[in-house]
Amino acid sequence: MENPHDTLQSHGEVLHDRINALVDGRLPPARAAELEAQLGEDAAARETLRAWKAQREALRSLHRPLLDEAIPDTLLAAARRGQAGKQQIEQWWRWGGMAAAVVLAFGVGWLSHGQLGSPAPQQLAAARSAQSFVHQASLAHAVFSPEVRHPVEVTAAQQEHLVQWLSKRVGRPLKVPVLAAEGYELVGGRLLSGDGGARAQFMFQNAAGLRLTLYLGAVDSASPGTSAPEPSSQASHETAFRYSGDGPVPSFYWVDQGFGYALSGAISRDELMKLARLVYQQL
Secondary structure (H helix, E strand, C coil): CCCCHHHHHHHHHHHHEEEEEHCCCCCCCHHCCCCCCCCCCCCHHHHHHHHHHHHHHHHHCCCCCHHHCCCCCHHHHHHHHHHHHHHHHHHHHHHHHHHHHHHHHHHHHHHHHHCCCHHHHHHHHHHHHHHHHHHHHHHHHHHHHCCCCCCCCEEHHHHHHHHHHHHHHCCCCCCHHHHHHCCCCCEEEEEEEEECEEEEEEEECCCCCCCCCCCEEEEECCCCCCCCCCCCCCCCCEEEEEECCCCCEEEEEEEEEEEEEEECCCCCHHHEEEEEHHHHHHH
């Protein structure tokens, strides 16, 4: 026999999914209008919609002036080089059928041995994707870490439910790192939206009230970067480990098999790196 509580919980998750899609602008106009009319009869759902819209606007408004800044000359130059390379390749294909086939055969062999790098546009897109990810992580930290009454959606007391829920939403089994030896305990977590879809945020706090956040989610393309934090690790070649000061607070972030991780907090670079390595080792 079906448990009524499970039915209500399932209905709530479906409704939250639809509200999340509405906030992200992923619903067709007719579906959006239908859902907004439905929410007019549900006070709790209307409050959820209002809060999520405010949250999204807060994240966007923190650094809205950046959207109006001119694209850096270095990025424009890289894009032009990439376009020129693409045009040259297209020209080679037009010049010869057999010759092009021979060049392609040798090119595949060289690529399989890692002798040729990625085209400039691909590298540029990967870098932008990773930078956008860590910037969103920093903004999310700035929005929620100061909260006193509602810093998280689900508290550490419901850690098992929290992990299952967020794992389902981001599409990958998640694990909460243990930082108790460094003085940080889990506060809880919440679900967020990002450029690549659903994102998860875990929050930690020490005895002095200082908070760290771990931001996780799919990244459209793996970012190029330095080696993983531990030279002896067996991490995927996609993994990058980098420091970013771009945002309200600094972050250390890495990307592994298309999935990003960013640890953010208002602490020194050395301390943040130490904690990020501990998180990396556990995940």
